[in-house]
């Protein structure tokens with residue numbers, strides 16, 4: 001097993017902080033009581049869960065009663081969408097975007113087969129929404145608007161509060177997938193228009209298998225998972241105590257380090273990005289560089305395949321990612337970059353580097369050192385290195401007709 005690498009794939013998952021492990025361990029060993037039990041042995045665990053809930057609420061500026069634990073970000077998204085629809089059975093329309101995470105998109109796709117209509121808002125070349133298009137999509141029949149805070153692939157941040165004001169006027173419920181935003185930018189639910197918000201532990205230096213849904217007090221909610229009375233009847237099932245304790249600590253640490261991490265990561269990210277753009281010809285930054293997570297850069301290296309770059313980086317022990325997934329031998333480009341209308345050559349050669357507060361200057365230097373020769377070597381082998389205009393046009397047309 002490989003256990004050290006230059007890890008620049010923090011939007012996929014993060015390292016669990018050692019302080020988080022430390023506070024979590026006793027709840028896997030000595031303190032295994034059920035937090036709902038009447039006895040002291042269980043009750044003390046219940047108390048620890050309450051403290052963890054307060055720690056998590058603090059990073060959102062929320063009340064602890066507004067936090068419902070889930071098993072992951074995906075469950076949070078599913079639960080929020082279903083709850084909003086169950087609470088307003090007379091309304092049959094949903095508004096979302098073309099660039100959501102599959103945890104939202106695939107739920108919406110299924111709902112379309114169950115009698116709901118869904119508007120998938122488009123984005124421009126920078127990955128930004130058109131607020132007029134949003135406003136025009138809202139009707140009295142709109143039950144839910146579900147839009148991500150920040151995009152996992154490009155880091156583009158949507159103007160959530162401006163969106164929220166328009167959603168409120170329409171009377172729809174406003175859900176935000178903030179899995180990529182929590183712990184990366186400041187959030188405050190007290191002054192927000194958001195009704196429900198999803199977060200996930202493993203994206204903020206907590207463990208996998210734990211997440212939470214923020215539900216604003218007063219918002220009508222119907223549970224997705226039925227059973228016991230846990231989470232005030234909003235999510236049944238005995239609590240994942242060790243993971244809840246861990247998520248509380250992870251949130252506390254993220255909040256503690258937030259300002260410093262933003263400055264530091266942005267500086268490292270910008271240096272990586274600017275140096276690569278300066279030393280490698282024919283590359284572009286994807287996304288909205290003015291409204292962007294401080295830890296993320298998505299760069300398109302024209303005329304080569306992103307997967308080939310990743311494999312080369314992997315040989316140097318550098319972990320990054322491309323939006324596209326290789327399915328049955330055919331390389332499907334990322335739905336996010338496609339929605340942005342990027343040209344074929346950029347679509348296929350795009351790489352995401354996502355940093356965290358553990359990223360060092362030496363690690364960034366190493367990437368800056370190896371990337372130019374990787375790109376040069378791959379381009380020398382590339383069939384479209386000469387920018388064969390006819391061939392490219394054919395590929396673009398094929399893509400447009402899919």
Ligand SMILES: *Cc1c(COP(=O)(O)O)cnc(C)c1O
Pocket residue numbers: 011012071072073074075077101103148150151152177179180200201202203209211
């Ligand atoms: C990772 C991610 C999710 C899913 O979270 P899991 O905890 O892995 O289920 C949802 N939305 C976004 C934007 C993500 O980045």
